[in-house]
């Protein structure tokens with residue numbers, strides 16, 4: 001059959017290069033299934049509204065299911081997009097007098113926006129599930145390492161002792177905000193543009209609410225002009241993905257540093273490592289490095305989307321076709337990264353003895369020593385800070401005698417004369433008691449971590465139920481749609 005779209009207004013047969021240049025067929029693989037589902041829902045509604053006849057509806061529905069079964073590969077890739085290629089295939093199957101009625105009251109503009117939203121909605125739910133697993137793994141590992149002391153860093157310099165649990169939970173906490181952001185983005189993606197047609201809606205008496213329900217969307221994108229022209233939901237999602245990817249990249253960076261001989265805090269499982277083609281001894285943390293690198297894909301996708309959408313007049317412009325693949329590229333990268341990070345963290349070997357030994361390197365207990373001076377002798381913190389700072393210049397561990405001589409210089413009196421004892425000093429320099437003292441909310445003390453972890457676990461369980469509830473709504477909408485399709489097919 002001649003090209004069903006171009007046979008009216010246009011004459012010139014397009015040059016192969018122009019076809020390639022303007023087609024979205026390759027990227028439309030992502031929305032093949034969504035397009036069938038959207039066609040099914042639209043056809044059902046057309047019949048219910050008396051816009052098409054029952055027998056035509058039945059034939060169209062059967063044709064669509066057949067096309068779905070045959071798969072995307074059976075379609076003609078010389079069309080400019082999936083929508084027109086699919087319609088053309090349908091017309092081939094059931095004839096134009098029937099198949100040619102499916103597109104009544106619809107444009108590819110509202111069709112494509114609906115397909116993107118349907119597909120993205122599924123992807124966001126899968127991403128939420130994957131994030132859930134990663135967070136669960138981090139919390140489980142943290143549960144095992146409540147007592148594993150390690151140095152905490154600022155400026156990548158040893159700063160204060162903390163625990164591995166505390167460190168892992170910091171990452172989990174950031175990821176939980178990413179989780180919230182994905183959920184939030186989901187609520188704006190999960191709206192139905194169908195019925196907007198080209199932009200001005202249609203004179204056919206469509207039932208927009210009905211297609212919205214059949215497709216399991218939470219609500220309508222009401223203004224028909226906005227419905228076809230807005231892609232802020234893509235920008236928002238891409239921005240959420242970028243943030244998430246940046247959090248993963250920071251974790252990946254730590255895995256790289258921690259696997260170096262200088263740190264030697266962890267060893268990644270061999271699956272995630274590569275070796276050198278020349279240096280046979282090498283075990284490189286390539287997977288973590290690649291994750292850092294792939295962050296550029298997510299950030300790049302966001303930049304592309306912003307740039308493509310900037311300055312577009314209302315309503316639909318073909319530029320928008322160029323926007324869509326960015327979200328798929330970003331999604332693929334982000335979802336894989338979440339899964340891979342989960343595996344890396346779950347299987348890595350933790351060198352607890354190194355972490356413990358390093359927890360005091362660089363006089364990490366200095367803050368606690370200054371705090372002890374304040375608590376035990378009543379001197380101001382700023383004065384204690386000066387005394388400990390002067391002590392820190394010396395290489396060896398500060399003893400009471402040395403502390404007193406520095407205090408004499410700074411204060412004009414010793415701290416032992418104000419009640420400081422050798423035992424107090426020893427206690428302050430002990431990393432384990434440092435951590436035990438840090439038991440206020442959010443601190444690393446093992447007993448506080450226990451409460452914290454159980455709170456996080458409960459939040460995670462709530463998140464798990466939230467994902468299940470969203471999935472249920474969509475699954476039952478699709479079940480219902482298929483049941484209606486079956487019923488109308490049999491007429």
Ligand code: ARG
Pocket residue numbers: 024080081082108109112316318320321322324
């Ligand atoms: N392939 C197009 C896209 O992704 C579908 C909409 C085409 N609409 C149009 N008026 N040419 O945006």
